[in-house]
Amino acid sequence: MTEISYLAIGPVIALTLGVVVILMVEVSFKPSTSWLAATAGSSLLGAFVLGVLQWAEAAEDPVIRFRGMLALDPFAAFGAVVLTVLGAVALLVAWPLVLQQGRRAAEFVALVLLSLTGMILMAAAAHFIMLFLALEVASISLYVLAGFSRETAEAGEASVKYFLLGSFASAIFLYGVALSYAATGSLSLYGTAAFLSENLLLDSAALLAGIGLLIVGLAFKVSAAPFHMWAPDVYQGAASGVSGFMTAGAKIAGFAALARIAVTSYAPYISDWAPAVGVIAAISIVVGTLLAIAQSDIKRMLAYSSVAHAGFILTGLVAGLDGVPFIWFYVVTYAFQVLGAFAVVSVVSGPAGTRSPLTDYAGLAQRAPALAGSLALLMLSMAGIPLTAGFLSKLYVFREAVDAGYLWLVLIGAVASVAGLFFYLRVIVLMYMNPQGEQTAGAAGSPGVSDSLRIALTGVAVVTLAFGIVPGPLLDVVTTALPL
């Protein structure tokens, strides 16, 4: 009767419509890029508005729709809103790259929107099969995006690596689903939860193995160590204009899915999975920080730093449901920071560039003060300096972890944060204190910044500062954005 809810899939419909229109019109009419921008923009705007409507509706009365497939709850609505905003900012950042694509521009935009539909569904999925489908929709689009600049060998390599390892992770994820089904007889997230709270398993080995494999599958998507090996190669190989979206989108959607599964389906087994998550978090923090120190290319540095950040976010997950608001806070603010950082990279090394050695950044403050200023702010925030959102995010997840009894993890995180200062501040030192060294051809002179990118960067910088000083509004929202 009321199992069908068009509102529950509203944002997805808006985005899919956009994709269909873009592809159909592109084939027959060869429209201009401004038409493309208008279509993508209105489709994102529609999705955003529907996401807000979802929020209004779900805050009153969270429900499961489509026979247990999709949740219409604040958690899903918040994910949809954040992801559409992220998609819009990502397109602004990537627009110079889109303009370079010529005939393939429409495909690029369509792929970004398609992967967004997958990510939004990942945050809303209430059923393992739905989740798997959403994961694949998001991932396959990302595989293609990674290799979109097919002229460069690195891009092709990145795409193939991402695809092969991604399929490996998908297989592991599916196997985890199978084991969980074998133990509980349910493929629904909430059915599993109901079964586990009503029945005591005599032998929980199969279930726990399933949980472990599910965690691996999603930890791969958010590039937590030791499932992160693909990240540096892929983020470096992909065009700079799109690496940021790949990092940020995968993080938001991956953590949304992971958090929902962990705190709903397997909540009764938190004492079993939380220590494992804690260990993955610790390994990610340590490995990400150590290897980031050793990098000489800023894209690889950002990739390893994103591994460390995945660890910090997982630190919030050990607290279970209490940690969910702060996972949201962290992942949302971080997603925009990493998007902004890659945006700067896409200017300095060119939107289609793959390599971005740190030496390109020497003396950037003199050539492009605004660009250097925003990158410096983002580096400070990622390093966790007070008055930025990055500081508060770390503070909140650490507090939750301490309350949950994971002091050892917080100590590791705190020490790694100090060590992390080294590679974040190195970028700032290079930009501000080093004279302009010998320049590679691409980096010499004042880099041209497109208007779209300027808008995106300003927005990211303002948000990073604003939520660092006045976190209240965002905190109010994320504490409501809980799964059903």
Add this chain to the structure above:
Amino acid sequence: MVDYIWIIIALPLTGAVFLHFFGTRMGEPAAGAVASATIGLSFLYALAAAADFFTGSGEAEAVHLFDWIPALGANAQLLWDPLSAVMTLTVTGVGTLIHVYSIGYMHGDPRYGRFFTNLNFFAASMLILVLADNFGLLFVGWELVGLSSYMLISFWFTRPSAAAAGKKAFIVNRVGDVGFLVGLMLILANFNTLTYGAVLENPARFVTAGTATAITLLLLLGAVGKSAQIPLFFWLPDAMEGPTPVSALIHAATMVTAGVYMVARTASLFELSSFSAGTVATIGAFTALFAATIALTQRDIKRVLAYSTISQLGYMFLAVGSGAYIAGIFHLVTHAFFKALLFLGSGSVIHALNDEQDMAKMGGLRKVMPVTHATMVVGWLAIIGIPPLAGFWSKDEILAIAFGEGGWFTFLWVIGLITALLTAVYMTRWMYLTFWGESRWEDGVEPHESPPIMTVPLIGLAVGGAFFGLLNTPFRGPLRPAFEHFLEPSFEGVIAMAHIPSGATPWNLATISVVAAALGALFAYRRYRGARAYEIPPFASKRTGVWRWVGAGYYVDDIIGNLLVLPGKLVAAWTAFVFDNEVIDGSVRAVGGGVRRIGGWLRPLQTGFVRSYAAVTFAGVVGLLVWFVARGVG
């Protein structure tokens, strides 16, 4: 009206942000006009918001803006009560006049726009300080004014002395801030919140007299640093390296009074500890005397005023330490008028003499600078305490209350009286050497009166300096204790502690201090009447014996330099060249080497081959499965 009180802060803040980006492009005089307009509008808004207090129908109100650190009770919340209204009106009122004056004074400076950016930023910071409704926000303002003071003292940073003076002010203030911060932690530990209301309303519920003593002494350390009292006074004379409007606004009228304001704000805590209150009064009285003696001997036109400021701040400390909070704030306001006036006047003189600050090369300026001279006469009479000018009423009230307290405070009253006499001596000397007597200008210097953009603010301040005191006279009359009535609600419960003498005593005391002032002025008149070129007797030319000692500011700078700074520098050098090189760098190298080694172990894994990546992933899977299956089976 009160609900939007944040506009008072937002206006100069917006001005600062706007001028930061466009100030240089706008140039003269537009940047100055924008800055003056923002602070002027703040003043008008504050005046309108305070209207209810004037009629007596106003209630103290806390305005919540947004949550900042709710757990500590430190939110962006402003308090609008008579005390913060008085402070706000002083800061914005005097600030507006000084902003306008600066339009003329900074004429031709290459960093004209940046000056007004900083000036507006200071005003916003100071307003945060006085409007805060909790110690957290107070501390934010406290640090921001310190920062803007630093930026403005070393505004001409290409001069090494200016850069050094800025650094000195900043570092000395840090010493006080440490005490302040520890005091705030103690407050948090005992009261569990930093909100004024919860802490200051009947604090005896939460703390014993001993704890209150500890808290207040720590707060006092912060106040002493900010308000340049013994032992942390020696940064203020050097701070005169900043442009003169900065000296007038920050280092005379507003920022340096923050310590007095803070003690007055936390009056209920100080009331719990007679020891702390006595310490405040004693520090104030001794600083007043000490700084006044140094002021006798200075040749630099601004340094005399700097020591005079320290001395007058001492009076305010004496007042708030004697429980005379309203008298202290009253003197704060009158002093803001006449000291800003004197500073701006000296700026006008410096301007006229092509940046000459040595009083030995001045004299006889009365004829060429009539307006400046006339306003300076008002300032002079106000500061030495001749009725009916402002300084008389406020200073006399402080002395009367100290006298009324009796005991140890009678001794402090004597010190205050001697200081009043010395004040008359050094200020009369100042007038003689600058405006009266023969001219001793250097060849080729042609002094001229300053333009109206500078003289009009002088006149404005002179009017305030002349008449503001009438708002709080102890005699019968329509205005009798208007100021006291205005402020009383802010000091409910503590005000009864002040011992205000009655009967004939105030008359006698007033007569005594006027006689002291007259004696001092007479002495200086006889001594400096015939001051000739390059002969500034007696305190500066014949630097012998005790005067040599006083002239060098009691060698406090040298003592501090040798006792604290030198060992500090040695420790710093040891830290930098031995500890840092060996221990820190050594451990960093060790860690770095370790990281590189670990990286060396990890690097073979990052081969770029998919198969090895898959193998690492697989290893992770196996590890996890072992854990989970072991948990499940076991």
